[in-house]
Amino acid sequence: MQDSSRMLVAQSIQQINQQSERFQQSFYQHLYQQVPAARALFPNTTAEKTKLVSMLSTFSRLSNFDKLKPAIIALGKRHLAYGVSTDMYPPFKQALLATIQETLQEEVDSASLSAWNEVLDELIDIMQKGDAHE
Numbered sequence: 001m002q003d004s005s006r007m008l009v010a011q012s013i014q015q016i017n018q019q020s021e022r023f024q025q026s027f028y029q030h031l032y033q034q035v036p037a038a039r040a041l042f043p044n045t046t047a048e049k050t051k052l053v054s055m056l057s058t059f060s061r062l063s064n065f066d067k068l069k070p071a072i073i074a075l076g077k078r079h080l081a082y083g084v085s086t087d088m089y090p091p092f093k094q095a096l097l098a099t100i101q102e103t104l105q106e107e108v109d110s111a112s113l114s115a116w117n118e119v120l121d122e123l124i125d126i127m128q129k130g131d132a133h134e
């Protein structure tokens with residue numbers, strides 16, 4: 001992943017954090033629309049958002065990405081235990097991208113969105129194929 005993508009994502013995260021309540025509500029709406037089965041997986045609606053955003057923030061800021069890799073592999077394994085299936089990842093990503101666009105509006109441009117795309121693809125790839133790298 002390119003450093004410029006990390007920077008753009010880190011920048012959006014700062015903006016998202018300023019309106020985290022709105023972001024959270026919008027994300028769940030999009031997620032449950034795309035993946036109705038996901039509703040049953042969340043014990044409460046606040047858990048994922050804060051952790052997800054802080055996780056993404058760590059990921060995008062870290063220049064030495066290899067350090068974080070074992071943690072992402074472990075995160076992927078925990079998701080299996082939560083009941084998350086591989087087919088839920090693409091709509092999850094779409095829900096997240098739609099929420100970013102909706103929340104940040106003119107603050108987000110196409111370069112930032114493609115940076116998010118890149119970051120999420122990489123994360124998802126490691127979460128899902130983690131075992132293969134061990």
Ligand code: HEM
Nearest residue numbers: 038041042047048051052055078082084088089092123124
């Ligand atoms: C980029 C992909 C994703 C990232 C970075 C991510 C990140 C996280 C993080 C950081 C947590 C906190 C708990 C932990 O660390 O184990 C979490 C929990 C969870 N995630 Fe995700 N997630 C992703 C994709 C998904 C998908 C596709 C689903 C299913 C629709 C999902 C459903 C859940 C559920 C059900 C929990 C547990 C909530 C709880 O028990 O409080 N996640 N996720």
